[in-house]
Amino acid sequence: MFVAPVYHVLPLATIERERALPVSGNVTAKLNQKVNPTDIIAEAIWAREHVLIDVTRTLGISPNAADRLIKVKQGDKLSQDAEVAVSKGIISRTVRSPRAGRVVIVGGGQVLMETGEASLELKAGLPGTIVQIIPNRGAVIRTVGALIQGTWGNGRIDTGGLHNMTENPDDVLDASRLDVSLRGSIILAGLLKDADTLRVAAELPVRGLILSSISPALLPVAQQMRFPIVAIDGFGNLPMNSAAYKLLTSNAKREVTINAEAFNRYTGTRPEVIIPLPVSQEPPPPNDVEKLEPGQTVRMRRDPHAGSIGTLTKITPGLVTLPSGLRSRVVEVKLENDEKVLVPLVNLEIVG
């Protein structure tokens, strides 16, 4: 039995996503609440910086003596210049808080304060219903709609109407084609080859970019964009795989959400496009792994047919010598142009 990972390009699926803060915080969402992708469902506040006030050293006394003079305790909120400790004697000296903040710990003649609060807001990332609260961390959100997974994302989230700017899955998006009519849209494009296009898109601004692939040289600029960018098939000059392209183009003008979350092989997070759709009955959630069987739609992950979609026609027994000279277990795949090719088993994933 051979199993393969499943790459999700689904016209209709029940999608559940766990969204959680990296640190403990406050979950603001409620069970069964309807949320939009940009709604805040949890937030955490943490200190940007810490200030260590060394009373021992400042007053030139022992830690035990300093502890006896310290007037603040854990949890106290101090304003700037607040008294922290006052020495005894004819000429007393005062140790003051250099900044406003909260006392975290006191001991050993020292006071540690946290200052400069920063907040972290966790967005829902997809439109749907809160089906589970993860205490102090986040929630599980469920929605029904089309799902298209990508391979690279710049970490942003947004929603907008999908505008198809392609004639073919390998069209190149350039700045001259972007005009003010696209403001607030999510643009379906093909390849992206220059940074100017990104800057023009930011000036409009657009709500998001769905690309087939992106040049690695553009990643630093793309990371800086405030709108989400997702590359469906990867890097370089790969055209968009036909399954994703057909599904996206057939949903042009619909409201779509891009959650351009970074790909993480260990957690399984990856960028994705979700198109919410009304249904009377929820379809089953998709599998993440499936047994390879003839008749399945598969996607090739590596040259010579990287990104191509085909149908698995036969699982070939034994090992086969590839043009590279390597020997591998292979399957026969019928591509969309009816060509039959042998593909190493490890080089494909099931589309579903």
Next chain:
Amino acid sequence: MPVSLLEDSSLLAVNIGASSTRAVFFDVVEGQYRFIASAQAPSTVDAPYKDVSLGVNQAILNLQDVTGKVLLDDNNQLISPVQPDGSGVDYFAATLSAGPVLRTVVVGLLSDVSMQSARRLAETTYLQIVETFDLNDQRKADEKIDAMLRARPDVIIMAGGTDGGASRSMQEILEAVGLACYLMPEEARPAILFAGNQDMAEPVKNSLQNLTPSLHFSPNIRPSLDTEDLAPATRELAQVFADVRKGQISGVDLLAAWTGGRVLPTAYAEGRIIRFLSQMSGASRGILSVDIGSTAAVVAAGFNGKLSLGVYPQFGLGSNLPGLLKYTSLEGILRWLYLDIAPNDVRDYLYQRSISPGTIPATKEDHAVAQAISRQALYLAMREAKRNFPPEARYIKKGSLPLFEPILASGGALSDAPTPGQSLLLLLDALQPVGITSIILDQNNLLPLLGAAAEFNPLLPVQVLESGAFMSVGTIVSVISNANYGTPVLKARLTYQDGSDARVDVKFGGLEILPLGMGQTARITLQPLQRSDIGNGPGRNATLQVVGGTMGVVIDARGRPLDLPEDPVRRRELFKKWLWSVGG
């Protein structure tokens, strides 16, 4: 039949890599331990599986298919010891390299003393140093605490101070570490290894034991200013790694239960067997092993029983690949290509491959790029490793590799190469060995498993190593010369056991092969010309017995360092010629 000193005890060992999990079965055959069979399955550390035991179970089930021996029960639990019906296994060992590289903070005192040693210690397993603190650090205490928090370490290595030396500076660092750990969420606190001034061990314990899930101590890595002793700390760091992995990755705890709590980092286990071999050989030359895998490039070198172990995740061929460009230019990779492939295509390849590291090259072009990247990654790893080789290493040319015998090599790029010649050429290009050495391919990645097995059965690795479980590529004669390209630099005569011989006159820049089959021995006479050096000194002859292999005797007179033509067309033609020389 040899006299057996051992009980009939079998061993099942598994190695969990980033891409594949391998299960290997060893048993006693005619009174000697033998490698019986191996099988593999895709690793399941990544999503959607997120549980290494699934891949382990599948690899063992595949092994059952190969051997016909039942090793798991109906609930996929290991059967141990061997049952009356023959099912099961007596011992189980596991090594692990899969999983994200551990973010590590190193703290010490003197930047050129304890910090250097602590860095070398960190390089002995799958760590990435993300922050360092030493006495020269001008940041205030609270800035250090914030830096430590931002670093989000999985591990903190604390070193510094000679035994019995001053402890006040160490106390200050200890306070900063303690406060940073206190501020971290409990579930995010790092494991800590203290390997400094032993007088500080008790204060460290008192201060940190409630602030870390895993506090470890080892003898001082710098007991005195001029002494470094990494071995005990390396062993302890291996345990730290396993502890962290248990908390990070599902299924590691199950393996820990099967192994009696000793899941070893793969590189550590490999280092252990290299040290062991180095102790056994007692030769003046070192023993080298290199592994170029998805997680990291690992270089283990043994010199008179002393181990130098370097683990370089930055040169791994998996998800770290785009990061390789921090250490090399694209030209550094392109120089190894025998096909004309555009620089941007190579850069795209690095990124694309990083998202599907378990895939294999199907085309000639794809394979050529993969091999070029492997060469450069291994070349860079070797360059890093050389910096840490001990004074015991013997060199015949400044800046070159020390003398080694043998060189053992493993990793997907080598063991999966279409021909042994391609594996050999990759190794010759990346390592550029000198003198006379044999090269052995560890196609089944047995070395780390033997290292793991050595813990409870020292006879097993010895007997398996002697059993021919590895593939001998052949004997390599590398010529160092200042001659001009095309000038004769060596006359070689190989006399076979039947009295016949093969002769070759080798010119500088050439790569010649004298056939000598696997397991065969012959006598070789080498006469260097133009004061060329084959390891005995300039112009000095050598006559010695050599052992054959898949490639026979290979004479590499291409120069050290390998000086590749600037002109890309000429360079590619040369590579094609060399490739042809080793059988394509």
